[in-house]
Structure formats: structure tokens, C-alpha cells
Amino acid sequence: MRWLNDPLLSVEHLVMRFGGLVAVDDLSFNVGRSDITAVIGPNGAGKTTVFNCITGFYRPSGGALTVRGGAQTFALEKMPGHAIAAKAKVTRTFQNIRLFAGMTVLENLLVAQHNPLMRASGMSFLGLLGIAYPAAERAAIDKARHWLDKINLTSRADVAAGELAYGDQRRLEIARAMCADPILLCLDEPAAGLNPRESAALTDLLLGIRETTPTSILLIEHDMSVVMEISDHVIVLDYGRKIADGTPAQVRRDERVIAAYLGVEDQELPAVVAEVGS
Numbered sequence: 002m003r004w005l006n007d008p009l010l011s012v013e014h015l016v017m018r019f020g021g022l023v024a025v026d027d028l029s030f031n032v033g034r035s036d037i038t039a040v041i042g043p044n045g046a047g048k049t050t051v052f053n054c055i056t057g058f059y060r061p062s063g064g065a066l067t068v069r070g071g072a073q074t075f076a077l078e079k080m081p082g083h084a085i086a087a088k089a090k091v092t093r094t095f096q097n098i099r100l101f102a103g104m105t106v107l108e109n110l111l112v113a114q115h116n117p118l119m120r121a122s123g124m125s126f127l128g129l130l131g132i133a134y135p136a137a138e139r140a141a142i143d144k145a146r147h148w149l150d151k152i153n154l155t156s157r158a159d160v161a162a163g164e165l166a167y168g169d170q171r172r173l174e175i176a177r178a179m180c181a182d183p184i185l186l187c188l189d190e191p192a193a194g195l196n197p198r199e200s201a202a203l204t205d206l207l208l209g210i211r212e213t214t215p216t217s218i219l220l221i222e223h224d225m226s227v228v229m230e231i232s233d234h235v236i237v238l239d240y241g242r243k244i245a246d247g248t249p250a251q252v253r254r255d256e257r258v259i260a261a262y263l264g265v266e267d268q269e270l271p272a273v274v275a276e277v278g279s
């Protein structure tokens with residue numbers, strides 16, 4: 002269990018308050034290096050708020066968020082969002098698609114590599130002489146083509162991103178995030194709105210990222226078939242608190258999880274658990 006033996010991210014006693022509302026309440030969990038970790042829970046459980054704290058969109062009211070990169074450790078709760086992406090290498094996608102709809106598919110993947118290109122062009126001596134830039138540009142195009150191939154969109158490289166089918170746009174967003182070489186990729190409901198064929202393409206892509214790259218994946222997902230198929234580790238939230246944490250098989254059998262999802266009263270639980278387990 003890598004989340005215990007080799008944690009990439011440790012969330013410790015995270016609290017997020019909005020006025021009098023406690024959206025995340027003393028939450029602790031680990032994300033294992035190279036794992037696919039899912040955060041699940043009923044509507045309003047606090048999943049997106051946790052993501053917003055990890056990726057710097059919210060400053061937590063309390064607690065610690067520690068990422069252990071190679072030789073470096075980052076305290077995300079103290080870092081601005083842009084540094085979390087650029088320095089700690091934690092990137093994300095959103096519930097609603099945020100591609101540059103008017104740019105081509107390829108351009109969307111090149112913009113994601115803006116930082117290395119900028120460094121190579123204006124911010125170094127070789128770049129000023131025009132020596133480093135072409136090499137950096139070639140490397141950026143190679144990387145974009147690599148991810149285009151992974152998402153089966155090579156033939157659509159020059160099409161405007163907004164013209165792609167919904168499922169293709171979802172996978173392009175993930176490819177764009179991967180072009181920044183994240184150590185942790187946070188995906189907010191990547192399977193939402195996908196048909197079964199698109200959903201299968203998504204799970205292939207995510208399993209491929211786990212197998213062929215060092216990137217760990219943390220996802221929020223309502224589609225339980227996707228969660229159970231691809232996750233190494235599942236964390237279940239309800240009312241801002243963790244109610245279960247384990248392998249998919251462990252959480253599937255957990256009485257508190259069943260109760261939270263079905264909205265069952267305590268006294269009805271044994272009967273429901275017997276029914277679900279049968």
C-alpha cells in the first residue's frame with residue numbers, strides 16, 4: 002500500500018471554513034506515489050473544496066498539505082496557486098472544460114509548455130542568440146505529438162479544440178495537463194457526461210499514464226464503475242469528513258459508505274448491507 006509506505010502527498014488535519022460552514026473538517030489522507038487515488042462522496046461532501054485547497058485556489062483555514070517530490074518537499078498550504086503548478090508540479094483539470102476553444106488541438110498542447118519555451122527564448126544567453134529556442138520548440142512539439150498520439154487525436158491536430166466531440170475535449174484537457182510533466186495530476190470529475198465508449202477511452206488513458214509515466218493521479222469521480230476499475234486507493238468523504246479509506250474492494254463493503262450513499266438510517270443499515278453484499 003503505497004499511500005502508507007511511499008506517500009507523494011500527505012493531507013493532515015485539513016480544515017476549510019466558509020463563514021460558519023465547515024466544508025472540510027479535520028481531514029487527513031495520503032496519496033501514494035504512482036497510484037491512482039479517487040476521492041468520492043455524496044454531493045456537497047467537500048471533494049471539490051479539497052481539490053481547491055491542494056491546487057491553491059483556496060487558502061486552507063487549517064492543516065498541512067505536503068508534497069514530497071524527488072529531493073524537495075513543498076508545503077502547498079503556504080504556496081500561491083501558480084507556484085503549486087510551476088514548482089511543486091501539481092496540476093489540475095476542472096469540472097467544466099477549460100480549453101482554448103478557438104486554438105487548434107496542437108496549439109492547446111503547446112501553450113501548456115509556455116514556461117520552458119519562455120525560458121529558452123528570452124531568459125537565457127543561448128536563447129537570446131537563438132540557439133536554445135529551436136531545440137526547446139522542437140522538444141515542445143515532440144511532447145505535444147506524443148500526447149496527441151496517446152489520446153488518438155493526431156489526425157485532428159489542426160482542428161479548433163472547440164470543434165472536437167465532448168469526450169475528445171476531456172482527453173485533450175488531460176493531455177494538456179500532462180504536457181507540464183506533473184508529479185500529481187488532479188482531475189475533477191473526468192468521466193462526467195461521457196458515453197460508455199468515451200469512458201473506456203478515458204480509463205485507458207489514465208491507466209496508460211500510471212503505467213508509462215511517473216505521474217500520480219488524484220481524481221474526484223461520481224462514476225463508480227470508473228472509480229472501481231482504475232483506482233488503487235479510494236477515500237470517501239461525507240459532510241467534510243473522511244468516513245472510509247482503502248482499496249476499492251474495502252470501501253465497497255464499508256457500511257458507512259453504503260449508508261452515506263443511500264442515505265440510510267442507522268437502524269436500517271444491517272438489512273441494506275446484507276442486500277448490497279449479496
Ligand SMILES: Nc1ncnc2c1ncn2[C@@H]1O[C@H](COP(=O)(O)OP(=O)(O)OP(=O)(O)O)[C@@H](O)[C@H]1O
Pocket residue numbers: 019022024042043044045046047048049050051
Ligand atoms: N466558495 C464557497 N463559498 C461557500 N460555500 C462553499 C464554497 N465552495 C463550496 N462551498 C460549500 O462547501 C460544501 C462542500 O462543497 P463541495 O463543492 O466541495 O462539495 P463536492 O463534494 O465537491 O460536491 P459535488 O459532488 O456536488 O461537486 C457545500 O456545502 C458547498 O455549498
